[in-house]
Amino acid sequence: MNNNMFKILAMVPAFLSLAACHKDDDSMMVQQSTITIENVLNSRPLVESGTFKGAGMPPVIFPGQSVSFSFYAAKKQRLTFATMYGWSNDLFFAPANPGIALYQEDGTPVTGDVSDNIRLWDNGTRVNQAPGAAVMHPGTAEATPRNIKEVNGMDDYGNNYLQASKLMKLSLSYDGNSKFTVTIMNNSGGTANETPFSPGVWAISYIAGDNLLFPEPLFTAGKPSANGLTNIAEAGDNTVLSNFLSMNTGIFTPLSPVLVVVYNGKDNPLFREGEKDRGEGLKELAQKGNADVLAAMLKTKAGVKEVYVLKEPTSTVLLPMINGMAGGKVSRQLSVMKGDRIAIATMYGFSNDWFFATSGNGLDATAKGDLSSSIGLYDNGTAVDQYPGAGITQFNLTGTPLQESKPVQAVPNPNMFTTLPSIIKVSLQ
Structure with missing residues (x-):
């Protein structure tokens, strides 16, 4: 073995040692x-939304009948809904915005009769006939659509109406763990304003701080009808407004x-x-x-x-x-x-x-x-x-x-x- 070979062999341990050190250095870099x-x-602004309807065919809620649905809500959140006054041209029942309070200030759930929250509204898209079974649908369109307006005893055409709370009874029960059930009862039978209620929609808005994210999801008083409310008010068809609410409901x-x-x-x-x-x-x-x-x-x-x-x-x-x-x-x-x-x-x-x-x-x-x-x-x-x-x-x-x-x-x-x-x-x- 010549001297050059000895030199090469002598360098191998040092080379291996350097290689090992280089590997360790990588791990410590x-x-x-x-x-x-x-x-x-x-995100979506509504926590929940849904529809309701009568159990028969057609699926309307006749006098003496009721419908119920359940939902969850936190403090300061509100329930709103809309359903057609069936024997009218374009009237609907709904709470005033932002809807029905579900808790007292101290956090106690609201239960029992909350009918005084219900209002009767004119959608402003049809000329109002005298309410009753003889109303012709869809009726005459307004020459210029008017803004949504509450009906207080008499509409703009001189037709008389009882208070909404005399025609609809609204009850809340608390099922625990933030869950409520609402029951809508048609008690218009035998009154001067007897009417069926149409299939309807309902919604609950998220709240951030003290502000509802969508405080008026169904309508705004004093503004034109939008997003499918007209379909409910004129024909009891909740499909379009339900689709709108669904698109705004989520997390x-x-x-x-x-x-x-x-x-x-x-x-x-x-x-x-x-x-x-x-x-x-x-x-x-x-x-x-x-x-x-x-x-x-x-x-x-x-x-x-x-x-x-x-x-x-x-x-x-x-x-x-x-x-x-x-x-x-x-x-x-x-x-x-x-x-x-x-x-x-x-x-x-x-x-x-x-x-x-x-x-x-x-x-x-x-x-x-x-x-x-x-x-x-x-x-x-x-x-x-x-x-x-x-x-x-x-x-x-x-x-x-x-x-x-x-x-x-x-x-x-x-x-x-x-x-x-x-x-x-x-x-x-």
């Missing part, structure tokens, strides 16, 4: 990554300030599905959107490297898309290394204790792209669930959560209340 969380919900929720944790370990530091809340602050996040308690606790945990609470600059919370405007978004640049993981959590704002979070052992901190498929919706198990966005005990709807103690579980979709669309997007770049 700090990388910059930006996490972005967005509320991508294409609305903000997301709370987002907790982001960079850690190095085998276990998600926030929670484990199937275990009860650890009492470390996740309950405060899931029930009230307060991430600060959990953030402070996480900073004391072994393996946790960085903890952030990301707040949207203008509104703090991440609002959904509203009328086509982009939803809220937060971002944060992170310094990560190979082996690091990322966990996030944010409250489904209009719930009792639901939260979005990374499933399993979080995200690979060095991954790139859209990682939304790794985010799940979980029930913290510390508060009794109610219809999302319509619960009397939901904290963000001025309620006080009803406490329970169950393991953290994934929220199924569809769930017992509704079906949820895409709400949250999480990406790493």
Whole structure:
């Protein structure tokens, strides 16, 4: 073996050692990554809407008959509905906007007879004949359609009417857990204004703060009829207005300030599905959107490297898309290394204790792209669930959560209340 060969062999251990050091250096290299969380919900302003009709054929509600339907509602939300005064040209029954109050100021549900909320309205699209079975439909169209106007005893053509509450009895019962049942009774029989009621529509608006998102979903007094109300008022056809309401009914929720944790370990530091809340602050996040308690606790945990609470600059919370405007978004640049993981959590704002979070052992901190498929919706198990966005005990709807103690579980979709669309997007770049 010549001297050159000895020199080459002597260099091999050093080369291998350098290669090993280079591999270790790669694993210890700090990388910059930006996490972005967005509320991508294409929100709707109505919590619920629906239709009602008589049980026979035709499906009208005759004198002496009644119809009932159920719905969920939170404090300050209102019930509204519309049904045709059948033996008229274009009159309809409906509450005055924004609808019927469902709770007292102290949160006690309103129950019993609420008939004094009912009004009789002129749709303004047909010339009014004397009301009764002899009315010809559709009748004569107004030369110029008039604005919707309440009928108080006498219409613009000299026809007389009893108060709406003398023709329709409206009753509310409370079924518990924010659920109501309303019964519409036709008690016009034997009066001077005997009439059937047509199939109708009903709606409940979301409320944000003290404001209903859609306070006048069926009509606006003093303005022309729109969106299919004329079809009800003239012909008792609720199809068009029902379709309009359906398009405006769905999910609305903000997301709370987002907790982001960079850690190095085998276990998600926030929670484990199937275990009860650890009492470390996740309950405060899931029930009230307060991430600060959990953030402070996480900073004391072994393996946790960085903890952030990301707040949207203008509104703090991440609002959904509203009328086509982009939803809220937060971002944060992170310094990560190979082996690091990322966990996030944010409250489904209009719930009792639901939260979005990374499933399993979080995200690979060095991954790139859209990682939304790794985010799940979980029930913290510390508060009794109610219809999302319509619960009397939901904290963000001025309620006080009803406490329970169950393991953290994934929220199924569809769930017992509704079906949820895409709400949250999480990406790493």
